[in-house]
Amino acid sequence: MALVAVFVAYPLVDAMWLSLHRFRLTEGAARFLGLGNYVKAFTDPTALNALRVTVVFVVFSVASSIVTGLALALVFWRSRIVGERVFQVVFMLPMVVTPVIVGLTWKWILDPTFGVLGYYLSRLGVESPNWLGSPSLALPTVIAVDVWQYTPFVFLSLLAGLRSLPLEPMESARIDGANAVQTFRFVVLPMLSPVLIIVVLFRLFMALRTFDVLFILTSGGPGRATQVLNLYIYQVGLQFFDMGYASTLAVILFLLTLPIIIGFVRWNRVR
Amino acid sequence: MTHPTGAKRTAMQAALHLLLVVWAAVIAFPVVWVYLTSFKTRADAFALPPKWLFTPTLENYRQVLQGMALGDYFTNSLIVGVSTTVLSVFLGAISAYALTRYVFPGKQLVANTFLATRVLPAAVTVLPLFLLFRDVRLLDNYLALILTYTAYNLPLATWLLVGFLDNVPEELEQAAMMDGCSRIGAFYRVTLPLIVPGIAVTSVFALIAAWNEFLFALIFMFQKLTLPVAVSLSITEVGVHWGQATALAGIVLVPVILFTLFVSRYLVEGLTLGAVKS
Numbered sequence: 425m426a427l428v429a430v431f432v433a434y435p436l437v438d439a440m441w442l443s444l445h446r447f448r449l450t451e452g453a454a455r456f457l458g459l460g461n462y463v464k465a466f467t468d469p470t471a472l473n474a475l476r477v478t479v480v481f482v483v484f485s486v487a488s489s490i491v492t493g494l495a496l497a498l499v500f501w502r503s504r505i506v507g508e509r510v511f512q513v514v515f516m517l518p519m520v521v522t523p524v525i526v527g528l529t530w531k532w533i534l535d536p537t538f539g540v541l542g543y544y545l546s547r548l549g550v551e552s553p554n555w556l557g558s559p560s561l562a563l564p565t566v567i568a569v570d571v572w573q574y575t576p577f578v579f580l581s582l583l584a585g586l587r588s589l590p591l592e593p594m595e596s597a598r599i600d601g602a603n604a605v606q607t608f609r610f611v612v613l614p615m616l617s618p619v620l621i622i623v624v625l626f627r628l629f630m631a632l633r634t635f636d637v638l639f640i641l642t643s644g645g646p647g648r649a650t651q652v653l654n655l656y657i658y659q660v661g662l663q664f665f666d667m668g669y670a671s672t673l674a675v676i677l678f679l680l681t682l683p684i685i686i687g688f689v690r691w692n693r694v695r
Numbered sequence: 696m697t698h699p700t701g702a703k704r705t706a707m708q709a710a711l712h713l714l715l716v717v718w719a720a721v722i723a724f725p726v727v728w729v730y731l732t733s734f735k736t737r738a739d740a741f742a743l744p745p746k747w748l749f750t751p752t753l754e755n756y757r758q759v760l761q762g763m764a765l766g767d768y769f770t771n772s773l774i775v776g777v778s779t780t781v782l783s784v785f786l787g788a789i790s791a792y793a794l795t796r797y798v799f800p801g802k803q804l805v806a807n808t809f810l811a812t813r814v815l816p817a818a819v820t821v822l823p824l825f826l827l828f829r830d831v832r833l834l835d836n837y838l839a840l841i842l843t844y845t846a847y848n849l850p851l852a853t854w855l856l857v858g859f860l861d862n863v864p865e866e867l868e869q870a871a872m873m874d875g876c877s878r879i880g881a882f883y884r885v886t887l888p889l890i891v892p893g894i895a896v897t898s899v900f901a902l903i904a905a906w907n908e909f910l911f912a913l914i915f916m917f918q919k920l921t922l923p924v925a926v927s928l929s930i931t932e933v934g935v936h937w938g939q940a941t942a943l944a945g946i947v948l949v950p951v952i953l954f955t956l957f958v959s960r961y962l963v964e965g966l967t968l969g970a971v972k973s
Contacts, residue, residue: 444707496718499711499714500711500715503711504708505712505715506712511715513955513956514719514722514723515719515722516955516958517722517723517726517955518722518725518946520903520907520951520954520955521725521726521907521948521951522906522907522922522923522947522948522951523907523923524907524909524923524924524926524927525729525923525926525944525947525948526943528726528926528927528929528930528935528940528944529726529728529729529732529944530725530730531935532723532732532935532937533724533728538741540728561710561720572721572722576722582950584893596953601763621933629816632816633815633816633817635817635909635910636909636910636923639909639927639929640930648721653816653818654816654817654818657819657821657822658818658821658910659823661822661823662822662825662914670822671822671823674818674819674820674821674822675819677816677818677819678815678816681815681816681819693816
């Protein structure tokens with residue numbers, strides 16, 4: 425039994441160990457800076473930009489995929505889908521494919537010279553811009569790729585959730601004269617909320633974790649248009665080797681994820 | 696489920712299916728594209744309009760298999776992947792067992808910390824871990840990745856196995872123990888066979904996660920690179936070596952696709968069942 429306790433404690437210790445490390449605000453030769461790094465973080469325009477990009481990325485990506493996924497789940501909810509297993513497999517692919525490969529493939533598709541997307545758009549008469557190379561378009565494009573990647577997951581999860589709901593409440597709502605929208609708002613949505621909440625939470629942390637795809641697609645460029653905090657930390661820590669500052673940024677990123685963690689914990693408790 | 700009555704209903708069903716097929720095509724397109732391109736010659740690959748019909752060539756694959764040290768990358772990924780999986784499942788099973796069978800103080804805290812670890816963006820822990828591994832001379836060592844991946848996988852593995860273990864009533868084990876088995880014996884003989892699907896699913900998850908992982912592999916390893924990092928090597932200052940990249944990707948994706956076939960059912964059910972079952 426002691427053996428079991430030890431094994432359970434190991435990850436705990438690991439996590440705590442890491443948090444101890446994170447507060448080591450030092451560079452190669454240990455120099456204690458106190459809160460100096462944090463001040464630097466909040467006055468560093470690049471850091472603030474990274475923060476902004478991260479927030480924009482996460483908010484838009486998650487919102488888009490949730491709305492789309494939910495809408496489509498509602499559409500297909502009551503229908504019987506032919507060959508559903510096949511669809512399930514296909515829909516899981518973007519989530520499971522090596523993110524590096526996802527990045528690489530989209531890099532190709534979006535390429536201005538030989539990209540497939542550009543070609544088909546030009547067939548439709550639309551002039552296709554340099555999606556990943558244009559400072560104003562890069563971020564939306566990257567968000568779109570993230571949405572492409574995870575909307576199927578949202579869809580499948582919400583579909584399963586919807587299907588598990590009892591039908592009686594909706595029938596009685598219909599009998600009471602409610603129309604589709606009202607039924608949705610007052611009957612379906614409340615019943616779906618446990619599933620919906622956890623899907624949103626998952627989606628949020630997936631978006632915050634994104635690194636591989638962004639790294640391959642743009643590496644933060646053009647300029648710093650798509651440099652989420654993740655990428656900036658990488659740059660500061662492993663290209664500039666300013667470990668102290670990078671750790672500071674990492675802590676800030678961690679603080680960003682805190683609401684999600686709290687959300688998970690609360691949700692766990694409610695179950 | 697009501698039978699389709701009338702042409703209108705059938706038409707709607709058909710329209711919905713069409714929508715689904717179109718969407719599925721959009722989703723599958725990049726993967727399909729990777730495989731198509733990997734079999735094209737350089738000229739065909741860049742041709743516009745994109746060629747859907749072409750004479751396939753194995754040149755890219757040959758290049759990858761002979762030119763790059765594919766065998767090494769593959770082995771590295773395999774070693775790291777399998778070790779991580781075995782370790783994750785083993786420790787996960789023990790943790791899950793402890794969580795479901797015992798009551799001990801701080802249990803909720805442990806559960807929550809597990810959750811917290813899972814949510815962290817990789818960048819948050821990459822640097823401290825890098826320094827740690829550097830100090831203990833584990834950089835460019837399989838162990839660095841194995842330990843890291845296991846630590847990251849453990850919460851999910853435990854959570855999954857807890858779900859499966861919950862369905863095995865304690866009475867079964869107690870009956871076995873009354874017949875003279877030790878706790879571990881009971882676990883081994885009675886419970887384990889019952890959660891084989893759980894172990895399978897957990898293994899697959901762990902394997903895919905380790906197989907696909909990029910950031911840690913990039914940072915911790917210098918010579919013993921894993922496959923995802925190898926793929927990223929195709930992006931050079933000169934440009935992207937597309938033939939090489941797509942062939943490599945094609946190989947890397949084979950296990951992934953196989954895993955998806957196996958796991959797709961559980962992925963969705965596992966997530967939402969957690970919410971529904973109470």
